[in-house]
Amino acid sequence: MEKQMNNKSYDVPLIVISLFIVSVIVVFLGLLPEKGTAFANKVFVFLTNLFGAPILLFTFGVVAFLVYISFSKYGDIRLGKEKPQFSTKSWIAMMLTAGLGSATVYWAFTEWAFYYNTPGLGAEPQTSAAYEWALAYNFFHWGISAWALYCIAALPIAYHFYVRKNKGLSLSSVVGEVTGFKSNGVVGKIVDIIFIFTCLGGLSITLGLSVPLLSQGMASILGIETSFTIDLIIILIISVVFTLSAYLGIEKGVKRITDLNSVFVLGFIGLIFLIGPTTFMINNSTNAVGLMVQNFVHMSLWTDPIENGSFPNDWTIFYWLYWITYAPFMGVFVTRISRGRKIKELIFNMLISGSLGCWIFFGILQNISMDRDIRGIVDVSGSLDVDGGNQAIIDVLNTLPLSTFFILFFVVVSMLFLASTLDSASYTLAATATKGLKDHEDPSPFHRLFWCLVIVLVPLTIIFINAPMNTIKTAAIVTSIPLIFVLLIMIYGLVKWMREDFGDTSAHVIKEKNKRKKAS
Known part of the structure; x- marks a missing residue:
């Protein structure tokens, strides 16, 4: 049974400062959209050119480091003395749904088309090779x-x-323990403010991509035009679901909604897989995995230095920064649901289960979209400049038998995905803004409800005042660059702690300790 923290534990200065900064930026973008967009784009281009290669090297190095840790003696260190709190099935489901979100459903139908028009590794646009590389790069960027x-x-x-039993479930508390800076001091506040801003910015991107698509789906079912009213109704429905879930907590709320989401997702992609084109899905996905594995190092470190094309910056570097905006949020949430797991279990689950989940999901939905484009049934690749491909997604679903049922199924799955992500985010933000959170403690329900309200109001305000979503996206991505330095400090701290705690302990002794912990 988890304890709830009381109101005195709220970090009020952090909450006030973070929301003030977010509000100022949103209002500025609403009042001066063109200047804000121009400035944000210039900053983005400058920073991606300056930090592009280091970002690629950092990401590749992280993969190598995690593989080493998982197969070393440190991989057998158990995170807590108790048995795992959640079953492996629920653990994987919560991790996947929190990490993906409903924006994934948008990209699952359209991402290949962006790569088909502007492929990577020097492939010719709009050719057979571009089709093949499109899915390979999709698997790479979500792998x-x-x-x-x-x-x-x-x-x-x-x-x-x-393991260390330190207080605080936030980035600042980890950085404070590594560096000696106080987590509630200036440095700690800056770290948490950056985290909260990037988290809210990332969630705004997710809602900004998802709501118009869901609105298009609902309008198609009802036979009416899309409008702000439909957007508002969709957001309210999702808000009710994830707010109730957040109030109930991890076990009664998040776990149940993610388990339900998993059933719906498997049903949705399973039916589409059976309807087909099944053979094309299997063949093209197998080919994509082969291309990706064969060229993994090249794709990881490709900067296009001779042609100086925009693909590495526009996609691979952008994606790694985009994932980094969510990384601290996922780090806090995954920590909360991973008590009792070994380090190597956590690594294998995230790298293997996460990648396989994405590849199966994308392998089915990307391929049905690509099939309709190849056969000239739906011009997916040609529709991207019109509305980002939203209508093309509905048109693809309309090619299926019982299309209204599939569109409704699609809307429900997307809503559940979005509710799961926002639910996890509200917990994470509340944990960050709770002082001295300990193991077996959760932020208070009302604190989680407060962040539920903020998570809804910020994107809703952006949509209402018509602030440019691309600028919000750019701002969130730009602020993710300082998070890389925060992650480097945390990685240094992890290595230092493991060496101090287990450096002189043999692999056999670590395994024996884990057996005793599990038995107790």
Whole structure:
């Protein structure tokens, strides 16, 4: 049974400062959208050019580091003395649904088309090779490297919280323990403010992509035009679901909604797989995995230095930064649900289960979209400049038998995905803004409800005042660059702690300790 923290534990200065900064930026973008967009784009181009290669090297290095840790003696360190709190099935489901979100459903139908028009590794646009590389790059960007960025944020927090038994389930508490800076001091506040801003910015991107698509789906079912009213109704429905879930907590709320979401997702993609084109899905996915594995190092470190094309910056570097915006949020949430797991279990789950989940999901939905484009049934690749491909997604679903049923199924799955992500985010934000959180303690229900309200109001305000979503996206991505330095400090702390605690302990002794812990 988890204890609830009382109101005195709220970090009021952190909450006030964070929300003030977010509000100022949103209002500024609403009043001066063109200037804000121009400035944000210039900053983004400058920083991605300056930090592009280091970001690629950092991500590749993280993958290598996690593989080493998982097969070393340190992989057998158990995160806490108790048995795992959740079954493996629920653990994987919560991790997947929190990490993906409903924006994944948008990308699952359209991402290949962006790569088909502007492929990577020097392939000719709009050719057979571009089709093949499109799915390979999709699997790459949603595969091992991406999940490694989530995992490298989770491991230091989990070790800090369960093995070292330090207080605080936030980035600042980990950084404070590593550097000696006080977590409630200036440095700690800056770290948490950056985290809260990037988290809210990332969630705004998710809602910004998801709500218009869901609105299009609902309008198609009802036979009406899309409008702000439909957007508002969709947000309210999702808000009721994830707010109730957040109030009930991890075990009664988040676990149930993610288990339900898993059933719906499996049903949705399972039916589409059976309807087909099944053979094309299997063949193209197998080919994509082969291309990705064969070229993994090249794709990981490709900067296009001779042609100086925009693909590495626009996609791979952008994606790694995008995943980093969510990495601290995922790190806190995964820590909360991973008590009792071994370090190597956590690594294998995130890298293998996370990647396989994405590849199966994308392998089915990308391929039905691509099939309709190849056969000239739906011009998916040609529709991206119109509305980002939203209508093309509905058109693809309309090619299925009982299309209204599939569109409704699609809307429900997307809503559950979104509710799961926002539910997890509200817990994470509340944990960050709770002072001295200990093991077996959760933020108070009303604190979680407060962040539920903030998570809804910020994107809703952005949509209402018509602030440019691309600028919000750019701002969130830009602020993720300082998070890389925070992650480097956390990685240093993890290595230092493991050497101090287990450096002189043999692998056999670590395994024996784990057996005794599990038995007790």
